[in-house]
Amino acid sequence: MLELLRQPWPWYVAGPLIGLVVPFVFWYGSRKWGVSQSLQHLCAATLPRKIEYFRYDWRKDGSWNLAMVGGVVVGGFVGGRILSSPDDVVAISEATRTDLTRLGVTDFSGMVSSDLFSFEELLTPTGFVLIVVGGFLVGFGARYANGCTSGHAISGLATLQPSSLLAVMGFFAGGLVSVHFLLPLLF
Amino acid sequence: MSELPKQAERPEPLAVYFVLGIVLGIIFIKSEVASWFRIQEMFRFQAVHMYGVIGGAVGVGALGVALLKRLGVRTIRGEPIAFPDATERRPGIRHAAGGTIFGLGWGLLGACPGPIYALAGSGLAVMLVALLAAVAGAWVYGLLRPSLPH
Known part of the structure; x- marks a missing residue:
């Protein structure tokens, strides 16, 4: 078990x-x-x-x-x-692995890459933007929108709230911009 | 002015919520929704995993809420359940703007609030910095709230 x-x-x-x-x-x-x-x-x-x-x-x-x-x-x-987990590597798709390798990620072990998330990286522009700016936007945006993934994407959609659907569309709009436009600028 | 759900009159047994949190923390880690790699994969549409987790949660959640409503279930204390009211349901600028700002952060940090707590607990101490940044973000929102469009 x-x-x-x-x-x-x-x-x-x-x-x-x-x-x-x-x-x-x-x-x-x-x-x-x-x-x-x-x-x-x-x-x-x-x-x-x-x-x-x-x-x-x-x-x-x-x-x-x-x-x-x-x-x-x-x-x-x-x-x-x-x-x-006995195997400490998250089994992401080959395509994602290829994309991230191209960006410069080398360590694929653990929940997050040690190439980006560590106290040493925090002092680099890339690490600072990912951890501090990312965290700030998550907190600011979640309170502005009155909910995050749990409150809007899960509770909100499960109770069929139009406001939550709009918020989730915003989550994706923002996430797509970060992943496809901002991240390539950071590496 | 608080937009939080209406609170119960008597103090709640907090241990139940604490245990619920432990279960959630385990799920966030073991299902890898707390993984930066999985969030990258999701926003690149390269696997079903994250969509499966969120979709499965919404489906089961919706079914459960529909049952509570259909059967007229009351809370464990016998009070009526306060489901989201019309004000909360109405879409506004805050949902579009706040949601987009949240998404920008989610794509960078790769963790939404639940997983931030879980990752910090798993021993990734640098996530405490992310948590502090998120609290700062919430504080600045509170400060700017009167001048922001909602």
Whole structure:
């Protein structure tokens, strides 16, 4: 059993499992599943200043969400360290591998390439843009759009919200620009 | 002004949400949706994997929500479930603009918020910097919010 769990999980197992979370949190606490609201709660808890967006009772509205993302950190440890795959290479398609090799990626082991994601790379223009600018845009955009992949692409589409469909179209528009136009400029 | 879902009256047992988070963190890593390589593959349309995960989640989620509605299920405390209201459903500039900005970041970082937490937990300490940057992004959004079109 443990050996089976340590293999990469196929999409037809992972996708439905993630999908179950949406009805579960509605049923359990009338909560709409979304991860990026935790970023708002973290701001509200640490540095609300006089900003209206952060002036609310984050303990009451956000404790459930902060407890969940705390769990995700622990789950990341379990998944990445205890249940780590025997073969540490993500089985991406040959075409992707070829494209990334052409860009200059050489290390294909792990969840992310060590060519790009490390503290040394953070000090290079490419690493800084990927990690810091990328992270900033993810946080800014998710709160501006009022949801990220979980809140819009999954919860939002599962509840048939037109606003979420528009947001997901935006996710793809932005992602395509980054991958096809910005990344080639960065290498 | 808070746009968060209506909260329950009594304090919630947070342990359940914590355990739910652990399960999600394991799934994010083991299904490789937390992998920068998989996000690159998705935005290049070179494999079904990411579309399968998201599509499978939406399908099962939609089925579950439809059942909750059809059967008139109430929460575990016997309260009616607050599904997204008309304001939340209406598309606006914020969804197009915010969504595009989010996508630009997703294509670069290769991780959306859930996987950022999971990767940090898996021992990839540099993702703590990405998390801090994402919190900074949320903070700047809060600051600029009054002057942004929604």
